[in-house]
Amino acid sequence: MPDDNSSNFITDIIDAHNDSARFAGRVHTRFPPEPNGYLHIGHAKSICLNFGIAERYGGLCNLRFDDTNPAKEEQEYIDAITEDLRWLGYQWHDRVYFASDYFDQLYDMAVELIRIGRAYVDELTPEQIREYRGSLTEPGRESPYRNRPVEENLALFEKMRAGGFQEGEAVLRAKIDMSSGNINMRDPVMYRILDTPHPRTGDKWKIYPMYDFAHGQSDSIEAITHSICTLEYEDHRPLYDWYLDNIEIYHPQQIEFARLNLSHTVLSKRKLIRLVEEGYVRGWDDPRMPTIAGLRRRGYTPSAIRRFCEEVGVGKVKGVVALHKLEYHIRQDLNKTALRVMAVINPLKVVIENYPDDQVEQMEAINNPEDESAGTRRVPFSKVLYIERDDFMEDPPRKFFRLAPGREVRLRYAYFITCKDVIKDADGNVVELRCAYDPETRGGAAPDGRRVKATLHWVSAQHAIKAEARLYETLFSEEYPENDRDKDFTDFVNPDSLTVVDPIYVEPHVKSARAGDRFQFERLAYFVVDEESTAEKLVFNRTVTLRDQWRKAQKRAGKPAKRRRRRKAPQG
Numbered sequence: 001m002p003d004d005n006s007s008n009f010i011t012d013i014i015d016a017h018n019d020s021a022r023f024a025g026r027v028h029t030r031f032p033p034e035p036n037g038y039l040h041i042g043h044a045k046s047i048c049l050n051f052g053i054a055e056r057y058g059g060l061c062n063l064r065f066d067d068t069n070p071a072k073e074e075q076e077y078i079d080a081i082t083e084d085l086r087w088l089g090y091q092w093h094d095r096v097y098f099a100s101d102y103f104d105q106l107y108d109m110a111v112e113l114i115r116i117g118r119a120y121v122d123e124l125t126p127e128q129i130r131e132y133r134g135s136l137t138e139p140g141r142e143s144p145y146r147n148r149p150v151e152e153n154l155a156l157f158e159k160m161r162a163g164g165f166q167e168g169e170a171v172l173r174a175k176i177d178m179s180s181g182n183i184n185m186r187d188p189v190m191y192r193i194l195d196t197p198h199p200r201t202g203d204k205w206k207i208y209p210m211y212d213f214a215h216g217q218s219d220s221i222e223a224i225t226h227s228i229c230t231l232e233y234e235d236h237r238p239l240y241d242w243y244l245d246n247i248e249i250y251h252p253q254q255i256e257f258a259r260l261n262l263s264h265t266v267l268s269k270r271k272l273i274r275l276v277e278e279g280y281v282r283g284w285d286d287p288r289m290p291t292i293a294g295l296r297r298r299g300y301t302p303s304a305i306r307r308f309c310e311e312v313g314v315g316k317v318k319g320v321v322a323l324h325k326l327e328y329h330i331r332q333d334l335n336k337t338a339l340r341v342m343a344v345i346n347p348l349k350v351v352i353e354n355y356p357d358d359q360v361e362q363m364e365a366i367n368n369p370e371d372e373s374a375g376t377r378r379v380p381f382s383k384v385l386y387i388e389r390d391d392f393m394e395d396p397p398r399k400f401f402r403l404a405p406g407r408e409v410r411l412r413y414a415y416f417i418t419c420k421d422v423i424k425d426a427d428g429n430v431v432e433l434r435c436a437y438d439p440e441t442r443g444g445a446a447p448d449g450r451r452v453k454a455t456l457h458w459v460s461a462q463h464a465i466k467a468e469a470r471l472y473e474t475l476f477s478e479e480y481p482e483n484d485r486d487k488d489f490t491d492f493v494n495p496d497s498l499t500v501v502d503p504i505y506v507e508p509h510v511k512s513a514r515a516g517d518r519f520q521f522e523r524l525a526y527f528v529v530d531e532e533s534t535a536e537k538l539v540f541n542r543t544v545t546l547r548d549q550w551r552k553a554q555k556r557a558g559k560p561a562k563r564r565r566r567r568k569a570p571q572g
Contacts (some may be wrong), residue, residue, distance in 0.1 A: 008314040010049070012228060013059065017253070023225040029084075030224050031177040032099075032215070035065050035109055036072040036268075038086045038284040038291040041265040041326070042103070048309040050228055051090045053318045062222055066098050068214050070198040076111050080284070084292040086251035088302045099214045100200045102221055102364055106209050107161070109497040110172060110190055110248050111351040114153045118246055119190060120146055122173045129171070132178075140178035154485055163206040167193045172207075176242060184239045188212060216240040227252045227424040231268030233320065239548050254481040260312060263318045265290045266482060267487055280493050281475070286540050288475040288497050298472065299518050299528030299543030302332040323474065327544045334518060334526045335545065336370045342379065342391050342412065342457040343506040343521040343540075345469055347386035349432045349461065352417060355383045360462070363413040363443075377509050383416050383462040386436070388523075391456045392433060394422055401453035402431070412454040412522065416441040457522045459505045466503035467510075467538040470530065514539060520546070 007015075018025055026536045029050040032038060039047075053062035063085065065367065067073050085092075096165075099106075100377040101269035113119035117133055122145045124132065148156075160170055172191040180186055190213040197203050219227045244251045261267060266275075267290060275281050275289070282293050287298035308329045342365075361381045367374035403409050408418040421434035438446050444455070474494055478484075481492040510519065517532040525546055530539040 001559075002116070006310075007087055009316065009413050010053065010226075010228065010314055011056070013253070016205040017225070018057075021462055022253075025359075026223075026225050027054060027057035028062070028218065028225045029054045029059065029228060030064050030222065032064045032066045032218075033078040033081050034069070034072075035067055035074065037077060037269040037273055038289075038293050039082050040267050040269075040272065040292065041262055041295065044088065044292060044305050045302040045312060046228070046230065047085065047088060047090065047310045048306055049484050050275050051259070053226070053228065055477065059225075060095065060098055061092060063101065064097040064218060064222070065099050066211060066214065067198070067200065068208050068211060069153065069194070070196045070208065071194060073199060075199060078224050080293060081107070084296075087296060088292070088305065090156045091477045097222060097250060099133070099209075099218050100198060102214070103201060103205060103209070105221060106214055106217055109249075110213070111154065111494075112211075112247060113174065113190075114157060114172075115150060116246070117150060118175050119172055120148055120153050120175055120550075121160065121170055122146070122187075123170050126168055129189070133183060135162040136183070139180075140183075141176050143173070144188070146175065147475075157191075160191065161205070163195070163203055165193055166443070166504070167195055167522075167551065169193065171228055174213075174239075174242070182235055182238055184212070184236050185242070185427065188189060188239060200549075209547055212236055213243060215225060216252070217247070217249070217401070220244060223250065227254045229254060229256050229565045232314065256313050256316070260309075260318055261318070262290060262326065263323045263479045264476050264481070265323070266476070268482075271482075271489060273315045274490070275475075275493075278490070280490065286386060287470070287472050289454050292473075293458040298541055299334075299339075299517075299526060300330050300520045301333050304330040307333075318478065326426045327570050331526070331546070334520065337368075337375060337429075337517045338505050338520045338526055339367045340365070340369075340520045340522050341507050341510050342459055343467075343504055343524065343527075344386040344388055344457070344459050344464070344467075345471075345521075345524065346389040346534075347505055348389040348430065350385045350387055350417070350435055350458070351432060352383050352385070352435050352437045353420065354436050357383055359383070361414075361442075365413045379413060379507050379509065380460045380463040381411075382460045382462045385411075385458045386461055387433075387456050387458050389430075391454075392419070392430070394430060402456060403454070403523075405435060408452050410444050410457050411458050413444060414458070415439070415444070416452060457524075459507050461505070463508050464505035465508055465511050465538070467540055468500065469516070469527070469540045469542065471499040471501060471542045473499075504540075510538065518543070520548060 017023055030048045031047055031174045046192040051061045081124050087138050120142050124143050134139045154553040157172055171189045174187050176185045176187055178186045189210055191207045191209055194208050223542045262440045281289055283298045285293035287294055308326050362378040363381050364376050365379045366376055376455050393400055396404045403419050405419050408416050410416055415437040417437045422430055423432035425431050473498050475498055476492045478492040481489045502504055515529050515533055517529045526538040526543040528543055530541045535537045
């Protein structure tokens with residue numbers, strides 16, 4: 001993304017730059033994640049865009065970790081980000097960098113701004129700095145420390161570096177314009193004191209650059225041509241330009257696009273951290289999470305995510321993308337690639353009374369009707385089977401065509417059967433069906449040409465393996481869980497986002513499956529083998545249902561359908 005045949009306002013800008021030879025025809029982008037959490041589906045859009053732009057123009061894309069806040073950064077996050085990028089199919093070769101690689105150069109740049117009278121050490125408290133900054137309707141006020149002599153600022157900045165101040169006692173600020181209509185230009189903080197060892201630089205530094213100061217200069221050092229950011233940085237672009245122009249170094253072009261927002265979830269890293277730390281999910285890779293790791297564990301594929309990001313496209317208008325669009329792409333992908341198997345999640349016992357007690361037949365089943373090369377498999381058939389409980393009704397309504405007393409249906413790949421008797425327990429619950437089969441219908445067709453209206457999946461009770469199924473729904477019950485200002489977003493966590501079913505019964509063909517193997521449980525959903533599976537017991541995560549449940553839910557909720565156009569009566 002974007003592919004060679006697509007264009008958008010970003011490619012239009014790059015094309016104009018190439019026409020004017022602004023960057024000598026070079027295109028060099030970067031993806032700069034903060035290592036303070038896992039990447040999510042919103043980051044995937046930025047990843048696909050930055051790496052895709054570089055690929056489209058035969059350029060390069062760097063991976064640069066924005067590690068300017070050691071208090072929140074962990075090696076776990078660096079490793080997870082690297083794994084996610086590789087899983088999505090992107091390579092950066094030897095171009096992996098860290099903002100901390102440039103701490104010495106950034107410090108020298110800050111000193112240069114002090115020397116030319118465009119930065120100063122401020123000893124206002126953080127609360128006072130916020131108060132002096134003003135508001136959207138009122139200009140800010142100048143700090144009483146703003147006009148210190150250059151030499152005094154240089155000495156104080158060196159004192160900050162040496163640990164001569166406590167956290168919060170002093171900061172370095174750019175001297176720009178406290179009356180600017182853009183609050184970002186009202187003497188922004190460039191450096192703050194953090195008495196925290198850095199994972200890569202140890203105890204060398206007591207001061208760390210703010211993102212706005214490190215961002216543009218890091219781009220410049222790496223000779224980035226196009227610094228592609230999300231739209232919330234649009235108001236920061238004047239500051240990005242100011243730093244580069246006043247330090248007088250190579251100047252990339254910052255371009256902003258609308259970030260991805262997805263319904264029925266949150267993509268704020270701060271909120272995702274809360275979900276993890278407060279126990280709403282079982283970790284960053286919980287399959288209910290919108291993280292790349294969570295989507296991978298749920299069974300999503302890199303190609304589905306990349307196609308989704310391509311469909312969403314690149315624009316300047318904020319909006320929310322419906323979750324069913326992401327689900328559409330994984331269905332399309334798995335429909336072509338996932339092997340079919342039969343599994344029963346809510347079993348109902350079926351005894352075929354006229355089938356020989358000890359007989360076992362091997363039925364030939366198709367592995368994937370969309371892929372002839374996937375071949376076939378053998379599925380054992382015997383006297384006692386399990387079918388889905390939902391496939392039987394004792395007193396069915398008019399449009400229920402599946403199994404009922406006296407009704408004949410087809411068992412997939414096997415025979416026609418007819419329900420003869422219903423066995424119930426003491427509470428009146430149906431616990432077993434007694435059926436008869438027609439031996440002339442092997443393979444699922446009747447020689448006399450008679451037809452049935454339903455085909456059911458099944459497993460042999462004698463041969464099926466027991467497994468666990470984890471049925472995932474949306475993590476939030478509301479489409480926009482962040483929109484209600486009177487409630488915390490966690491108030492909308494869906495209590496039914498995970499249902500564990502144990503045991504389920506699966507045909508023995510899957511016994512040797514490994515973590516990450518994807519299947520379509522016929523007539524049910526797509527599933528993936530979870531990493532918690534063992535040799536004794538498989539665990540399956542439901543990736544997505546076979547059909548779009550959203551529109552069905554809308555119909556049930558009584559939302560109006562689209563009006564059909566009335567055809568005009570012919571004249572004359």
